[in-house]
Amino acid sequence: MHPIHTIALGVGLMAILLGVAHAQETGLRAGVAQANITPTEEGIPTQLGGYGARAGKPAEGVHDRIYAKALVFEWKGKKSALVTLDVCSLPACLLEESVAKAAIEGLSPETVIMTASHSHAGIEGFSMDRRNIAGNPHIGIFDEKVLAFVADRIGAALRQADAALQPVTAASASIRLPGMNRNRRKDALVDEDLTVLRFDDAHGKPYAVVVNYTAHGTIMTENEMLVSGGWAGNMQRTVETLLDGAVCLYTNGAEGDVSPVPPDGGSQWEKAERYGRSVGVSAANLAAILKPEPVLVFDLQSRRVNLPKRQVPPNFAAITGDEYHVEEGQLQALLDQMFPDKAPLYALRVNDYMMITFPGEPISAIGLKLKKRMKQAGIATPCVASLAGDHIGYILSEQEYNEGGYESTTSFYGPTLGPLLLDLATVFAQDMTGNPAKP
Secondary structure, eight states, rough: OOOHHHHHHHHHHHHHHHHHHHHHHSSSSEEEEEEEOGGGGGGGOOOSSSSSGGGOOOOESSOOOOEEEEEEEETTTTTEEEESOOOOSOOOOHHHHHHHHOOOOOOOTTTEEEEEETTTTOOGGGGTTTTTTOTTTTOOEEEEEEEHHHHHHHHHHHHHHHEEEEEEEEEEEEEOOOOOOEEOOOOOOOOOOEEEEEOTTSSSEEEEEEEEEEEBBBBSSOOOOOOOOOHHHHHHHHHHHHHOOEEEEEEESSSSEEEEEOOOSSSSOOOOOOHHHHHHHHHHHHHOOOEEEEOOEEEEEEEEEEEEOOOOEEEEEEETHHHHHHHHHHHHHHHHHHHOOOEEEEEEEEEEEEEOOOOOOOOOOHHHHHHHHHHTTTTTTEEEOSSBBSBBBEEOOHHHHHHHHHHHBOOOSOHHHHHHHHHHHHHHHHHTSSSOOOO
């Protein structure tokens, strides 16, 4: 071969190798892991969330284990993470202490999205909240052992996921599941979207699947006293079975006024299993047809926003106060101690997918409007996640707040909370995309 050709070939090969190396350096890497967070199995009494009627009685056993799923990202040398939990809600201190115990450089409460599935047979969030000074079993009594146990397990999952970082590709899409959920406030609005974000590993196999679907974890009633991930736990197991080797993470949508429509017949356990399996089959089928591609756009950001002044909702004593045995005169003191002045919003973007979170339970009207605005800002696959980073109660439109009812009496920042957070989330989406989102 002529020397010039040899030199040219060598230069060309070097350019290719440098290009591959650069792509590996700048592309998205991810690692996934899960940890069993069932305190009952370790002999730790476990308060179940969602129903004041349980009066703080500990779970009587375990129907199915509950888990923390951790998905750690590395993009251009910076790390972030998504953590999903099979619990009813989560306080800010759980996020803070879990991240501290993980002790991973670059991870902080600002770079980790942590969300709850809202299982009403999962751990009561207030039992893990250091701000909870109420001593009221109907809302949950703070338990240091439960908080430490769950935070330890989440920290371990984050470290395991960080150790598993590898190049990944991604794809996302949504389909509708009509008739599977309903608006329990008799509003016509309901979000029927099932959204899937699939990551493939370096070998092109499904590695992690993030499922977003909107429904309360209320197939389990106050009479079910076993720990369970509920229908969402069954959904995750179904996806993991059908996509052998993948880990399924679940984020709940704007579920403040949305209930599942379970199948007829059988016990509550059977209904939760069949409902979760049905959603899981749909999610797995959607994930299976996606074609993951290199990640060219990735971002995970958070913003702490000022909340309106805390206030006692109208008719609190007659509805929520009665269920949770809190007198109206006691509520203001509890609000000042247990509910923050600021709360976080998070946004995760992967190519044309975006998830924006709320620190409580937004209703369908807010979630659907935000998703519309995200699409207007150029996002093909938008989704909304609730119960992330903290729990500030229900997040309603001004109209729904003024109409009253249970959700209104568990909304502690007045009628402007929902519109404020919706507008702030809209600006967040606009800033993340660089495109204007119409109001």
